[in-house]
Amino acid sequence: MLLNQFLVLGAVLFSIGVYGVIARRNAVLVLMSIELILNSVNINLLAFSLRSGTPDGHTFALYVIAVAAAEVGVGLAMVLLMYRNRRSIALDELAEMKG
């Protein structure tokens, strides 16, 4: 069972995702980075589930996929709202409030 390889893949995806969330200024790219993290979670869950032979991980991964879809729906709606109001989706321009 190639558990380590799966875990390394998960960890790499997770790190790329975290980097993207921190470094990117475009709202859609940040959303995509968050999706990367969620997929790294799914890979972890499936790998652990296959190793231990319990179905919990598979179920968990299905829930993660479904909830992630709902989240992205809300997220894209908000990005669209932002675009309509200010014709830009650059996150660093969001500075109406300070202090």
Place this chain on the structure above:
Amino acid sequence: MLNALLAAGWSAPVVDYHAIAPEMVLAGGLVLLLLLDLFLSDAKKWVLTPVASFTLLGAFIPVLTVALGTEGARSMFDGRYVVDDFSLVLKALFLLAGYVVVLISADHIREGNYYEGEYWFLLLTSILGMVMMASSRDLVSIFVALEFLSIPAYMMAAWRKRDPKSNEAGIKYYLLGVFASAVMLYGMSLLYGISGSTKLTDIGTALGENLTSIRALAVLFVVVGFAFKVSAVPFHTWAPDTYEGAPTPVTAFLSVASKAAGFVALVTVVFVAVPGSHEVWQPVFWILSALTMTVGNVMALRQTNIVRMLAYSSVAQGGFILMPLAVAGIEGVQQAALRSVVTYLLLYAATNLGVFGIVIAVARKTRSGEISSYGGLFGYAPGLAALMTIFMASLAGIPPLGGWFGKFTAFQALISAGTNWSYALAVVGAVNSVVAFGYYGNVLREMWMKPAPHGDTSPVKVPSAIGVALAITGGSTLVLGVLPGLVIHFGDLAGLTGALGG
């Protein structure tokens, strides 16, 4: 594995309908609201407000009947969804806090000429998620409940579609919230990998006391994920902007109910799933708590906008709630720590909702969020000024008001731990309680000493709904401060099924 699954016999799980009646009433009310909103004409939309409030009160009845029953903890789905004393108390808190939020938002929402039906629908969905969170004893259900309560909250924060401030509030809350739950999920996947189960009690047994680096990492990620939810420093950056930009009743809801739900999940995971890894989470909570109190207080001192000041004040209060968790792994202190978190949440909820009730009532007249707009409030609205004084004194921790007792239990837990680190944290907490007088006192000084801005001393008209909300919150702040014995036993360790492997 699939063959084994298919071959296994399957029987329908036993569902205790009495125990999950609150969730079912809420779900029914949600559907009803959605349908009514669809078919009613705009002139009749006022019906939605009573429907929302009666749904919340209706869901409260089964909580009471289950609590008064003698059956003890009711466990469903192989112990993954448990209705015990701990969850009943917090369900009651969420439902009552939701009811007060309905009361303080009713007039605000109606006069705003905005989407009324959607607001109530989202509010009730979020409360349903919180009620589920109180009973969840499994990683999957904790995750689903967390998203259930968060996703509607993101939308409520961005509810004023054409207001750039509200957009910004929603987007910041959304991005950091989703990022936090993704990090938390990564931690949960590691927890599952170590223990081979998603059930919290199984994880608690499998993890035991041994510490390996992967366990430390898993626990750390889960704790950090929840730290975002409870806006602990340094994961608090969304809180002030979201609280200021969101509609004020939504801010009240986020700063009380959403924060409490984060603490509930944190406490459940810490006490049921990873109590043995206290060598990891105790120092983390120590640092989070000290930072949260200090940064929250220092930033609150500088604010001129009352909602932003309250945002930082709520961050700082979160630090006090975290304080006992920094010693919650020490033998013999667990009881005091759990009791302190639950009691503090109940008292904080009553007080903070009351403050927001007054802020909304006063803003209806002054149309301003500046602290200076409270000048002369005692002259033209002595009742509101007196209530605000009570709430501010309670938040600052002056006896005999509710907030004082919450702080007292937190310090009690730290002192009974009796280690150098716990004494050090108690000193940090004590210094911060004194600093907090600075900004709470500032509001009081404006109300009592300063003249009204522009000499405008027309009285404040308090809508009857907000009046009722103020009576509930003010009454409980006073009564619970004098008679804390009414709530103190709610935080008993025995009430949390499976805590510490028990």
